[in-house]
Amino acid sequence: PASQVESVLRSSLYLQEQLLRHPDWIDNLLTSQAYAPQVLHHKVQQVIEACPDEMSLLKAIRQTRHQETVRIAWRDLSGAADLAESLADNSGLAAALVDAALNWWYQDFCQKHGTPRDSQGIAQHMVVLGMGKLGGEELNFSSDIDLIFAFPESGVTDGRRELDNQTFFVRLGQKLIHSLGAMTADGFAYRVDMRLRPFGD
Numbered sequence: 001p002a003s004q005v006e007s008v009l010r011s012s013l014y015l016q017e018q019l020l021r022h023p024d025w026i027d028n029l030l031t032s033q034a035y036a037p038q039v040l041h042h043k044v045q046q047v048i049e050a051c052p053d054e055m056s057l058l059k060a061i062r063q064t065r066h067q068e069t070v071r072i073a074w075r076d077l078s079g080a081a082d083l084a085e086s087l088a089d090n091s092g093l094a095a096a097l098v099d100a101a102l103n104w105w106y107q108d109f110c111q112k113h114g115t116p117r118d119s120q121g122i123a124q125h126m127v128v129l130g131m132g133k134l135g136g137e138e139l140n141f142s143s144d145i146d147l148i149f150a151f152p153e154s155g156v157t158d159g160r161r162e163l164d165n166q167t168f169f170v171r172l173g174q175k176l177i178h179s180l181g182a183m184t185a186d187g188f189a190y191r192v193d194m195r196l197r198p199f200g201d
Helices: 002-010 013-021 023-032 039-049 055-078 083-113 165-181
Strands: 126-133 145-150
Touching: 002 023, 002 055, 013 055, 023 055, 023 126, 039 055, 039 083, 055 083, 055 165, 083 126, 083 145, 126 165, 145 165
Parallel strands: none
Antiparallel strands: 126 145
16 A cells, blocks of 8 residues: 555665665565565575676675565564564575575685595585574664684695685685675675674684
8 A cells, every 4th residue: 555655665764765776676565475484595595596706696695685675674664574573584684695605605616726625525614603693583674794604624625726724714704704795886785793702803
């Protein structure tokens, strides 16, 4: 209904800006439903996997972040979702984008440098731990995401020019942070805070 649309838009400058850019989103908002478990994660993964290069990746991350945030905010402001759903969806969206971007860069790095392996030849993968509000599934619309990166074992990649695992994963983490936090024409997705307390480095 027009009255509902007007009421919700009055509540959020962000929604006004996004829907002026993407008026085709409005019809889906009016009929939006809560996602079933894993639907959002799968949807994000499909979009990110299809990106052919880094520029496309950054654009897809930001557009997905905006489109899903508009959906979450719309449901919240229209009364269709309670606080628990909004926090869970915000957290789930961030986790899905981090995971999808990490997988994209891991595949890219493995093609360039080979797969990082331990002394037994087992492939190694980076683990990303969500701390703070993300880890507690209480992320709000403007929260930073607090992350810790880890990998299981030292070793080297199996490419023609081997790279030690620590260097591989440090560079991978840097690319992931850039993909989420860099300011582009589409804005940024998330500010990423890597300053572990209490020392902050």
